[in-house]
Amino acid sequence: MNNRIKIIADDKIPFLKDVLEPFADINYLSPKEITKEVVNDADALLIRTRTKCNVELLEGSKVKFIATATIGYDHIDGAYCDSKNIKWLSAPGCNSSSVQQYIASALFTIAARKNIYLQDQTLGIVGVGNVGSKVAKLAKAIGMNVLLCDPPRQRTEGGNQFVSLNKLIEKSNIITFHVPLNRSGEDKTFHLADEKFFESFPESKIVFNSSRGEVIETSALKNALRNGSVSDLVLDVWENEPNIDLELLELAYLATPHIAGYSADGKANGTAMCVNGLADFFNLTLDKNWYPNKIPNPNNSPIIEFDCSALSEQEIITKVILDTYKIEEDDQCLRASVRTFEKQRGDYPVRREFNYYSLDLKNCTQQVLDKLFLVGFKKK
Secondary structure (H helix, E strand, C coil), rough: CCCCCEEEEEEECCCCCCCCCEEEEEEECCCCHHHHHHHCCCCEEEEEECCCCCHHHHCCCCEEEECCCCCCCCCCCCCHHHHCEEEEEEECCCCCHHHHHHHHHHHHHHHHCCCHHHHHHEEEEEEECCCHHCCCCHHHHHCCCCECCHHHHHHHHCCCCCCHHHHHHCCCCCCEECCCCCCCCCCCCCCCCCCCHHCCCCCEEEEEEEECHHHEEHHHHHHHHHHHHHHEECCCCCCCCCCCHHHHHCCCCECCCCCCCHHHHHHHHHHHHHHHHHHHHHHCCCCCCCCCCCCCCCCCCCCCEEEEECCCCHHHHHHHHHHCCCCCHHHHHHHHHHHCCCCCHHCCHHHHHHHHCCEEECCHHHHHHHHHHHHCCECC
């Protein structure tokens, strides 16, 4: 009798090949190829955001387990899966440090181009889960004022660490979204930023969105950019991906193809969480807490070294951050070839997070070094 399980896996989940083959028959497919007919006799699905796990895909199938190698799970109909006793899980926090790096690169790129002193700015963070918390840590480390808005956490935890969305809008210079996509309910985030949201801005603001495209209403956002309510937009996520709004792309200050969380480290974390969850569910004799043996290295050096003489604190931090990741390069790639949105995601170059890098900075104050160490950089 064949006790091997059958797995359908997204072919762009990294580090996965040859890991589960001793225990399972695995078919690696693109999201477009993961159809009802294909999954009908599968025991498990390992997916990413492009595979919608709902009644249309799963009804009548043998699927018992679904894991998505992403922090978001709005592409999984959890209520349906629960009703059919299908175990499902996501990878919460897997790429939180990657998004932190993305936000840092965006912040310091805009600050350098527009001569903005970040310590004079207030960053409003909407959604303070794994990602929002890392962004808050970064912003506080570099001396920004930080406001946090997270109604579910505020109800649970109480206290005065959170502010209302209205207060955040009133007091923030920069607003960044790190919420899950909830289409209904008390904490609905679908079109959270609509016409009314932008009309409430007391003055022009910078807006970042690296959560889900549907959190911001596209037409309202374009109007806000045209009338100056939003001075600059950093956008990684879009409504109707990959068929993104070309006018919005033109209006955005920095635009990228849903890759904020695409560091090699974040991908390894997501794959490991899926593999270990599947192994636990099916009682596979895989090494406990499996993790990829080797994460590839990027083209740049793991040691960041330069002389800090005559550089300001912000100039030093800018150079260090941008040595690890230049958001401008992803922006240029998307604008040059918007039709290859999905290919740019699938073939994304190796990017490593802050903790991959060691610092050897000459004539740098301990105060600046401590800030950089606080967000994950290592001593040489």
